[in-house]
Amino acid sequence: MALTTAVSLTGDDLTLADVWAVAVKDAPAELSEEGRAKLHRARELVERAAAESSGEHTYGINTGFGRFVSKTIPPELAEELQLRLLRSHACGVGDPYPREVVRAAMLLRANALAKGYSGARPATVELLLECLNRGVTPIVPSRGSVGASGDLAPLAHLALPLVGEGSATVDGEALDGGAALARAGLEPVVLHAKEGLSLINGTQFMTAIGALVLVRAGRLARTADVACALSLEALQGSRASFLPDIHELRPLPGQQAAAANVLRLLEGSAILEAHRWCDKVQDAYSLRCAPQVHGASRDLLAYAEATVAVELNAATDNPLVLVERGELVSNGNFHGQPLAFALDAAAMALAELASISERRVERLTNPSLSDGLPAFLTHDGGLNSGFMIPQYVAASLVSENKVLCHPAGVDSIPTSAGQEDHVSMGNASALKCWQVLANAERALAIELL
Numbered sequence: 001m002a003l004t005t006a007v008s009l010t011g012d013d014l015t016l017a018d019v020w021a022v023a024v025k026d027a028p029a030e031l032s033e034e035g036r037a038k039l040h041r042a043r044e045l046v047e048r049a050a051a052e053s054s055g056e057h058t059y060g061i062n063t064g065f066g067r068f069v070s071k072t073i074p075p076e077l078a079e080e081l082q083l084r085l086l087r088s089h090a091c092g093v094g095d096p097y098p099r100e101v102v103r104a105a106m107l108l109r110a111n112a113l114a115k116g117y118s119g120a121r122p123a124t125v126e127l128l129l130e131c132l133n134r135g136v137t138p139i140v141p142s143r144g145s146v147g148a149s150g151d152l153a154p155l156a157h158l159a160l161p162l163v164g165e166g167s168a169t170v171d172g173e174a175l176d177g178g179a180a181l182a183r184a185g186l187e188p189v190v191l192h193a194k195e196g197l198s199l200i201n202g203t204q205f206m207t208a209i210g211a212l213v214l215v216r217a218g219r220l221a222r223t224a225d226v227a228c229a230l231s232l233e234a235l236q237g238s239r240a241s242f243l244p245d246i247h248e249l250r251p252l253p254g255q256q257a258a259a260a261n262v263l264r265l266l267e268g269s270a271i272l273e274a275h276r277w278c279d280k281v282q283d284a285y286s287l288r289c290a291p292q293v294h295g296a297s298r299d300l301l302a303y304a305e306a307t308v309a310v311e312l313n314a315a316t317d318n319p320l321v322l323v324e325r326g327e328l329v330s331n332g333n334f335h336g337q338p339l340a341f342a343l344d345a346a347a348m349a350l351a352e353l354a355s356i357s358e359r360r361v362e363r364l365t366n367p368s369l370s371d372g373l374p375a376f377l378t379h380d381g382g383l384n385s386g387f388m389i390p391q392y393v394a395a396s397l398v399s400e401n402k403v404l405c406h407p408a409g410v411d412s413i414p415t416s417a418g419q420e421d422h423v424s425m426g427n428a429s430a431l432k433c434w435q436v437l438a439n440a441e442r443a444l445a446i447e448l449l
Contacts (some may be wrong), residue, residue: 005141007107008032009129011115014108014312016305019211023104028133031125038116042321046119048412049328050193052079059319059330060197072176082196083163089156089200090166092144097205098156099169104139104208105151105158106132108312109199116323117196118316127162134184139167139174140205145334146415150316151205154427159199164188171296181235202316206339209277209430210308213343213437217301217350220441221294225258225354227447231264231360236275236371237283239266242291254302255295260277262290282335284369286359294354300349307342336426340409343429347436351401354443358394360449365391394446397439404432404439 006028007018010197021027031039047349050061057063057072062070065085073081113120131138131195138161144153160166168180181188191199195215232239247256266272282288319328365387367375378386408428414421 006030009111009114023100039122042116044120044149060194067419078193082191085196092141092153094143097142105204108204117320118317119321121197126241134418146426147424150202150334154205155200206426206430207311214305223262237287241288253300258294259291297349300345304342304346336424340424340426343433344409346406347433350440354440357447358398390446395444397443
């Protein structure tokens with residue numbers, strides 16, 4: 001059921017929780033009066049620049065794009081320029097992004113425009129938000145972005161339904177953009193100067209995946225502690241390595257938090273108390289070092305979350321409309337390198353939560369390691385295979401994650417005839433992280449089983 005409290009967009013205070021509410025829970029979103037005022041101020045500057053730019057090049061208003069920056073476009077073709085920009089850039093391929101990722105990207109693009117540095121008209125932002133609120137979800141292929149200038153191809157696919165082109169789903173049915181708008185009772189917009197560029201320059205798909213990943217990752221980090229605590233009991237382990245005295249001597253925030261969480265979960269455990277005086281001296285690393293491993297993952301996720309939290313409210317357009325200076329300034333805020341690094345790091349963090357979990361699954365199912373538990377946790381071995389194959393599945397997921405954790409953010413390939421000679425590959429980082437997260441969730445679920 002959709003939430004009724006609308007997320008109000010100012011461009012400055014969107015949170016991960018807001019993104020989750022709109023993208024996953026279908027909460028509505030609206031343009032704040034503050035955001036509307038900022039849009040008006042920036043738009044006035046763009047229109048003034050468009051009226052005065054016939055004798056000089058103003059990127060995004062009377063020039064081509066990328067390597068065609070030196071090509072002059074006459075004023076009478078200003079609107080056609082923006083429409084053709086969307087058409088030419090909407091050439092992504094591959095499976096579409098999941099619905100929640102597209103909804104998050106729509107919200108983030110509207111928030112970036114509301115910040116007042118892009119120069120779009122309020123009417124264009126309102127239409128984007130009406131599509132979001134009425135369930136018009138653009139169909140956006142997931143491959144084709146190199147992460148600079150932002151997510152050009154995906155955002156072009158996202159924007160096309162606003163002009164009645166492209167394709168979108170409404171109530172689960174795929175329609176062409178015009179029909180999708182009509183189904184929702186909406187009319188297409190005619191883009192004015194710079195608006196096409198304002199819709200597609202930015203990091204919103206990378207950031208959308210990052211935001212949704214990090215909400216789920218926070219849950220998964222806590223789930224890993226729960227699974228560890230259960231396995232520690234089943235394997236008759238010790239609480240001693242989780243005592244705060246130990247972790248105060250290496251005061252890494254994530255390590256301390258993970259240790260404290262597991263210790264709290266084990267409080268009053270009759271199972272562990274019954275084996276306090278057994279002859280076991282030390283637990284295996286997958287138990288004894290869980291705070292250090294879980295904690296390192298928590299710290300990496302905290303870094304990724306800090307980066308994404310900034311990006312949620314960042315101005316990543318080009319050129320930026322600097323109202324106070326009265327200028328449109330070319331810049332590089334669209335470059336996805338910060339997100340590429342953050343999402344590569346998040347993938348590593350999630351992969352390790354799964355990796356150490358799989359080792360605990362092995363200890364639970366292997367009679368040589370489980371201190372008296374039946375082989376593969378079944379009493380009729382041979383007739384029953386028990387949990388033999390779930391451990392295989394966990395091993396498969398962990399192994400796949402090892403390949404996916406090769407960082408995409410250290411790669412680059414020049415585009416636009418060398419004009420865009422260093423790119424971030426941040427979309428690849430995001431897509432890999434999304435898959436690593438799904439694999440890690442399933443691996444942890446196997447330990448919980």
